[in-house]
Amino acid sequence: MSKKKITVAKGDGIGPEIMDATLSIIMAAGAQIEIEEIEVGEKVYLSGNTAGIAKESWDVIRRNKVFLKAPITTPQGGGYKSLNVTTRKFLGLYANVRPCMSLSPFVKTKHPDMDLVIIRENEEDLYAGIEHQQTDEVVQCLKLISRPGCEKIVRYAFEYAKQYGRKKVTCFTKDNIMKQTDGLFHQVFDEIAKEYPEIENEHWIIDIGAAKMSDTPEAFDVIVMPNLYGDVLSDIAAQIAGSVGLAGSSNIGEECAMFEAIHGSAPRRAGQNMANPSGLLQGAIMMLNHIGQPEVAEKVQNAWLKTIEEGIHTYDLYKEGTSTKLVGTKEFAEAVIANLGGKPNQLKPVSYKVGDSIKLPKYVRRQPAKKDLKGADLFVHWGGTNPDELAAMLKPIESGDVKLTMITNRGIKVWPEGFEETFCTDHWRCRFKNKNGENISKQDIIRLLGEADNKNIDVVKTENLYQFDGKDAYSLGQGQ
Known part of the structure; x- marks a missing residue:
């Protein structure tokens, strides 16, 4: 060998x-x-x-x-x-x-x-x-x-x-x-x-x-x-x-x-x-x-x-x-x-087979799914505590049929119809979608960001909301 x-x-x-x-x-x-x-x-x-x-x-x-x-x-x-x-x-x-x-x-x-x-x-x-x-x-x-x-x-x-x-x-x-x-x-x-x-x-x-x-x-x-x-x-x-x-x-x-x-x-x-x-x-x-x-x-x-x-x-x-x-x-x-050459008496001795190392087949990429843009989550840095006030700030940046549909804080839905007992940090997920359930465009998101900037709303991150082959590929807010 x-x-x-x-x-x-x-x-x-x-x-x-x-x-x-x-x-x-x-x-x-x-x-x-x-x-x-x-x-x-x-x-x-x-x-x-x-x-x-x-x-x-x-x-x-x-x-x-x-x-x-x-x-x-x-x-x-x-x-x-x-x-x-x-x-x-x-x-x-x-x-x-x-x-x-x-x-x-x-x-x-x-x-x-x-x-x-x-x-x-x-x-x-x-x-x-x-x-x-x-x-x-x-x-x-x-x-x-x-x-x-x-x-x-x-x-x-x-x-x-x-x-x-x-x-x-x-x-x-x-x-x-x-x-x-x-x-x-x-x-x-x-x-x-x-x-x-x-x-x-x-x-x-x-x-x-x-x-x-x-x-x-x-x-x-x-x-x-x-x-x-x-x-x-x-x-x-x-x-x-x-x-x-x-x-x-x-x-x-x-x-x-x-x-x-x-x-x-x-x-x-x-x-x-x-x-x-x-x-x-x-x-x-x-x-x-x-x-x-x-x-x-x-x-x-x-x-x-x-x-x-x-x-x-x-x-x-x-x-x-x-x-x-x-x-x-x-x-x-x-x-x-x-002890080489010996075996245990009480513990179970091992016996290893001669075999090749495990080799996996190469990954084969699947046919791409049909991908539809259904909305966007804008993550906002805001120091207030009342989500109704934040919603009022965000309503003016809505564009056409693209509307604010939900606000969450640490994943928990706080608007609309949140609980007063829910503790909120300064990090808010603000979801915008077409009110008729239709697709939105990247230009819709750019307009939202532009209007947010004009109104001094601090958007720290965005996430696009997609469907793949007609299935929602994003999480709901906890409580939805």
Whole structure:
């Protein structure tokens, strides 16, 4: 087998120690890899690079396609961007995969039968990071959900379940409230689920789904969800399985992939030979499967399970009565290496099949829908409190049949016929539509904006209201 060249970054804090431990284990197990090291993280940030990575390092990552990364430290303030988020988005790493399995009774957990995988969309949602302050009192963050993004992550979840012998895929969204964004994610899930009749599928509203996962995680197998929900719940799942410190993740794209621990750089523990390398080791095992070396991945995982089972634990796992030996980072790695070729007795040994990396078909753009402009929402910065007064200010800017039909504040309808008890900020959504239900034109919107400016009405944003194939594609006001 020819060696696969991979990119390695040892990171910050405990990163160098756990990376050295991880590499020593997988190399001892026979991993056929060649390492090309780059520097990313705190030193690069503090040298004046707000991205935390040099252009030359990007070239190395893109050339090698596979990136094993230790945790890094992002300095506070100064406009420093998260390297994790940047890497995922620049390299199109659309799928974040986090297995969460209990190791009971050797690692304490209330959920001894837990064995699930969270697959999280990685590029969009609120993590697009598009934020604006619009008034003295209100800031906004745009939640972007795309059909290509939904199709890729949902299809990946079903393909993952198929490849790893999983029986069920569950979708978590909040589409009872966010009917457009989360509604699209749920719709695409239902469409794609039909292509996999052999795999059970279900949908949960995120709040009750999260409660169920926290209480009865064994009810789930593979869970797929948008970015923010997945970020939160994958950490919860890792913790209730036993420890966030034991979990690794893969970030998969069409061309490149990144593998890492899910915990941070823990600078207070740096250089003390205390840190548990298990999270990064789990990321490396996923990497070995990804690059077509499942027999090495299997050997490492079974040796790791055997070591955990023997009670050889770092400080974070050590418990009197269940642990047998307290070890440091290097000694833990040595114990895993000594167990290579062995298997656990009580914990379930793993068996990884030889298989290709999951490859999805290229996204095919659909025939464009018929798109009709039905109105516009003008967002107004106004310091008053009585929506009737604002409506009186806006009535004179009406043009022809284009009339003011509604005012909301933080999404709640306050005019016409609002409640006096509703608290209002200085940020008002003012909806203008044709009174006969007909289309309006872009010129109608320009005229509205021009008249608003003439009357010193501060319009901070506009949103066009469209129908696609005759279906309204915008939200009503709460209370409509």
